[in-house]
Amino acid sequence: MSKMNKIKIKIILEGDKDELLPNYATDGSSGADLKANISQDIEILPGESYLVPTGIFLEIPEGYEVQIRPRSGLALKNKITILNTPGTIDSDYRGEIKVILINHSKDVFKITPLMRIAQMVVVPIYQAEFIKSQKLVETSRQEMGFGHTGIY
Numbered sequence: 001m002s003k004m005n006k007i008k009i010k011i012i013l014e015g016d017k018d019e020l021l022p023n024y025a026t027d028g029s030s031g032a033d034l035k036a037n038i039s040q041d042i043e044i045l046p047g048e049s050y051l052v053p054t055g056i057f058l059e060i061p062e063g064y065e066v067q068i069r070p071r072s073g074l075a076l077k078n079k080i081t082i083l084n085t086p087g088t089i090d091s092d093y094r095g096e097i098k099v100i101l102i103n104h105s106k107d108v109f110k111i112t113p114l115m116r117i118a119q120m121v122v123v124p125i126y127q128a129e130f131i132k133s134q135k136l137v138e139t140s141r142q143e144m145g146f147g148h149t150g151i152y
Contacts, residue, residue, distance in 0.1 A: 007122065008059035012037070012096070019114055020055045031069055031119030034099060042111045049083050049102040052117055060091040060122075067121045068099055074117070079105035082118060089120075 011020050022032035036042075037055030044050045060066055068087035074080040083100040099118045103109045111117065 005061055007061065010057040012055045012057075022056065022120060031121045033071070033116045034068070034097065034118045034120055035114045036111050036117050038111065038113050040113070044080075044101060044103040044109045044111065046103055046106050046108065049100055050111070052099045052101055052111060054097045054099060054117075056097050057094060058089065058097065059094070060089065062091050063125060064091055065089060065123050065125050066097075067123055068097070069119050069121060071116060071119055078107075078109055079103065080109055086121075091125075 009021070020035055020037055022034055024032050034054045034056070037053045042050060042052070058066060066089040068082060068085070068089065070081040070085055080101055080103055083102045087099070089097060097120070101111070101117060
């Protein structure tokens with residue numbers, strides 16, 4: 001896996017700050033795990049959401065964004081996901097990274113201190129120049145949208 005420039009990170013946590021450093025679980029991982037920066041357990045009721053602090057602040061290089069994505073294990077085993085997935089962290093944002101977790105299960109879900117709650121992926125960004133036009137190039141699909149290719 002190729003490495004990009006380093007990203008500066010500021011961490012707020014009492015005690016061992018290195019525990020909150022995002023890390024890649026394997027050499028082939030594209031997402032680095034984010035942990036809950038909480039001092040006591042938090043319970044998310046069924047159908048409810050909660051804004052979970054991570055304790056980290058990033059200096060993302062211009063031309064990149066960080067996307068916050070769900071952890072597949074939490075989604076499969078507990079029906080816990082991210083409400084606005086993928087969450088976008090812009091390069092000019094300097095606030096704390098927080099994750100909106102939602103509980104889609106019928107059970108209360110407990111978030112514990114330093115639990116891995118999400119993953120972040122660093123992605124290059126391209127900005128477009130939008131040009132007004134009265135006509136667009138025609139395609140075979142045209143305006144056919146949701147479900148137009150069938151159920152299966």
